[in-house]
Amino acid sequence: MSTxxxxxxxxxxxxxxxxxxxSRTDTPSLAxxxxxxxxxxxxxxxxxxxxxxxxxxxxTGVKLGFTSKAKMAQMGVSDVIVGRLTDAxxxxxxxxxxxxxxxxxxxxxxxxxxxxxxxxxxxxxxxIEACVDALAPALEFIxxxxxxxxFTYEDVVADNTSASAYALGAWRPLADAGxxxxxxxxxxxxxxxxxxxxxxxxGSPVRALHAxxxxxxxxxxxxxxxxxxxxxxxxxxxxxxxxVISCDVAGLGSVSVCVKGVAA
Numbered sequence: 001m002s003t004x005x006x007x008x009x010x011x012x013x014x015x016x017x018x019x020x021x022x023s024r025t026d027t028p029s030l031a032x033x034x035x036x037x038x039x040x041x042x043x044x045x046x047x048x049x050x051x052x053x054x055x056x057x058x059x060t061g062v063k064l065g066f067t068s069k070a071k072m073a074q075m076g077v078s079d080v081i082v083g084r085l086t087d088a089x090x091x092x093x094x095x096x097x098x099x100x101x102x103x104x105x106x107x108x109x110x111x112x113x114x115x116x117x118x119x120x121x122x123x124x125x126x127x128i129e130a131c132v133d134a135l136a137p138a139l140e141f142i143x144x145x146x147x148x149x150x151f152t153y154e155d156v157v158a159d160n161t162s163a164s165a166y167a168l169g170a171w172r173p174l175a176d177a178g179x180x181x182x183x184x185x186x187x188x189x190x191x192x193x194x195x196x197x198x199x200x201x202x203g204s205p206v207r208a209l210h211a212x213x214x215x216x217x218x219x220x221x222x223x224x225x226x227x228x229x230x231x232x233x234x235x236x237x238x239x240x241x242x243x244v245i246s247c248d249v250a251g252l253g254s255v256s257v258c259v260k261g262v263a264a
Contacts, residue, residue, distance in 0.1 A: 005036040014047035017159050020145040026103050027145055031152045041157035042219050048160055049084045057086040060228055061115075062221065063140060064208050065161040067201045067232025080208070081153075082215045083161030085228060091141075091167040091257055099261040102143045102164060105240035108233035109187040109247035111180060111198055111205045112138040112168055117225045121217035128213045129206060131223075134171040135180065137249040139187075139257065140230055141165040142237060166230060169247075169255030177252060180205055185234040189245040189259075196235035198249065205231040 005013075013030055020027040030036070036044075049059065065081040091097050099105060116133035120126055143164035146155060156162060181204035187194040198205050208231035216223055223229075234249075246256035 005034055005040045009034065010040065010043045010047050013044045013158060014051060017044070017048055017145055018051045020103070021143075021164075024101065024103055026147040028147050029151050029155050030158060031155055036154055036158075038154055038157060041154040044158035045083065045160050048158070049086075052086055052088070057088045059084050060087050060090060061085040061230070062212065062216075062223070062227065063161060063163055063166070063230035064212060064232045065156070067208055067211075080202070080211045080215060080232070081157050081161050082212065082219060082221060083157075083163040084221075085163060085166060085230070089163065089165045091165050093167055093169055093255050093257070095167070095257055097141070097165065097167075097257045097259050099240060099242060099259055102141070102240065104144050104149050105164070106142050106237035107187065107189060107240050107245055108140045108142060108237045109185050109194070109196075109235055109249070110138040110140050110233055111183075111201065111231045111249060111252070112136045112166075113205075113209060113229040113231060114171060115223060115225055115227045115229065119213070119216070119223035121213055121221075121223065126213065128209045132174055132209065132229075134173055135177045135252060136171045137169040137247050137252045137255045138230055139167045139245065139247045139255055140233070141167075141240060166228075167255050167257050168228065169253045172252055180249075180252065183252065184250040186248045187235055187238060187246070188248075189238050190241055190243040192238050192241070194235035194238055198234050200234050201232040208232050
């Protein structure tokens with residue numbers, strides 16, 4: 001029997017997702033036994049991130065999801081989704097990444113922006129593009145905590161949009177990066193390869209910044225100087241496997257990590 005969500009339920013669902021992530025044990029879809037909408041889902045996400053912060057983690061940025069038309073159509077939505085990144089998710093370029101920290105690990109090639117100043121989403125005069133000072137190639141490692149990779153739109157948002165880890169290449173000043181609307185992107189993971197274009201990110205990654213500003217206004221998500229914005233995937237995600245995985249974005253550079261171990 002489904003039950004309407006309450007503040008206590010929000011806290012309980014956040015605890016459930018947190019336990020799944022920390023124990024590397026999947027959990028059934030929240031929608032199996034709870035009725036909740038997208039507002040409730042973002043409330044669960046906020047409570048989930050608060051649990052991380054209570055353990056000493058610090059929010060280092062945000063990530064966008066559903067930035068491709070195909071993914072939006074698949075999920076039956078017209079909005080991007082936003083999740084939070086923390087310092088515990090950061091993996092250094094060229095470092096090792098332990099596969100055992102994931103349940104259903106996948107990797108996506110992305111473009112990252114760096115915020116040079118605090119952003120006020122409520123100020124109609126805010127120029128989000130002027131708040132950015134650099135770009136970098138990025139790898140995002142996503143990890144749904146849901147059993148059998150089965151979930152709803154609201155489930156994904158509640159699960160902090162499957163955020164798990166990320167790596168950044170060298171930052172390139174915005175003035176030197178040029179137009180990144182249609183840059184070739186290549187993801188290599190052992191024998192697996194995915195190729196695409198930054199145009200897959202809402203037609204241009206810069207549009208992701210504007211979508212982010214709108215979502216942060218609606219969802220009361222703060223944006224601070226120094227934070228990272230992962231603009232969205234430029235290709236389909238690939239399963240994470242042992243070995244070197246790399247992302248190259250034409251004109252921006254590359255980033256890689258060495259995946260070791262076995263999945264949980």
